[in-house]
Amino acid sequence: MRGKVVIVGGTGGIGVALARRLAAAGRPLHLVAREAGRLSALASELGASFATADAADPASLRPAIEAAGSPLSGLVYAVGTITLKPLPRVAVEDAERDFRVNALGALAAVQAALPALRAQGPGASVVLFSTVAVQRGFPLHASIAMAKGGVEGLTRSLAAELAPEIRVNAIAPSLTRTPLAAGLTENPRMAETIARQHPLRRLGEPEDAAALAAFLLSADSGWITGQVIALDGGRGTIETKG
Ligand SMILES: NC(=O)c1ccc[n+]([C@@H]2O[C@H](COP(=O)([O-])OP(=O)(O)OC[C@H]3O[C@@H](n4cnc5c(N)ncnc54)[C@H](OP(=O)(O)O)[C@@H]3O)[C@@H](O)[C@H]2O)c1
Numbered sequence: 001m002r003g004k005v006v007i008v009g010g011t012g013g014i015g016v017a018l019a020r021r022l023a024a025a026g027r028p029l030h031l032v033a034r035e036a037g038r039l040s041a042l043a044s045e046l047g048a049s050f051a052t053a054d055a056a057d058p059a060s061l062r063p064a065i066e067a068a069g070s071p072l073s074g075l076v077y078a079v080g081t082i083t084l085k086p087l088p089r090v091a092v093e094d095a096e097r098d099f100r101v102n103a104l105g106a107l108a109a110v111q112a113a114l115p116a117l118r119a120q121g122p123g124a125s126v127v128l129f130s131t132v133a134v135q136r137g138f139p140l141h142a143s144i145a146m147a148k149g150g151v152e153g154l155t156r157s158l159a160a161e162l163a164p165e166i167r168v169n170a171i172a173p174s175l176t177r178t179p180l181a182a183g184l185t186e187n188p189r190m191a192e193t194i195a196r197q198h199p200l201r202r203l204g205e206p207e208d209a210a211a212l213a214a215f216l217l218s219a220d221s222g223w224i225t226g227q228v229i230a231l232d233g234g235r236g237t238i239e240t241k242g
Contacts (some may be wrong), residue, residue, distance in 0.1 A: 003071035009078035013178025017206035030068035058108035070116035080239030086142040103150035130172040135236040159226030165223040174232035176204030
């Protein structure tokens, strides 16, 4: 496909793994993230263009995405926050920030990219990120599950509205070893306990998400749209053997 792929959140764990995978496959890239130093280093390593934006201010995404030029063959919104708190401690500000960065940012990113995605013609693909905690309820996840539930609604709505030219899907990971989840994954005992709660008996790796996102951006997934695809070692839907 001729147009660039924009990765918003290009300096995150999953964003970097995906950028490296796509660059190795020869896909032209435009990276968007908030920290110029890490962003420019990665962009120069991969031969990508880049622009800074803060997804907490969704309006800042438009110029950063438009800087990619047109057409665009894909848009990935791999930005996320995580607030794990018991309900009495969830502040309105926590919930507003989670919703703003995860859901409103995704909406603003697709809006900004839309003319350039349409310019690609059939085959353009949008990939958003939800979480296993929408499909299956977990304690302490009220704020982030509410925000990512919005992303799942957005995925299906946009898939309907933008078909047949643009496909829209979301990936719903379980716990994956990235900076976002470091508070849980860097404690070996906690990581092992959570890994055992997955029927496939391990945590996710950034490469698991990068592989699925690359598939959703490719023509091989050309008949898939409006889906929220679980990437969770079975945790969302099946029991472990004990
Ligand atoms: N890791 C998991 O266990 C897990 C589970 C379920 C869903 N997910 C989802 O997977 C996606 C990718 O996350 P990840 O695991 O790769 O986490 P990550 O390594 O922390 O990356 C998250 C990205 O979001 C960016 N970000 C956070 N707040 C931002 C803001 N206000 N403005 C701009 N960028 C902001 C971070 O920017 P900086 O690089 O500048 O920090 C980073 O690039 C997210 O949507 C996340 O919710 C992850």
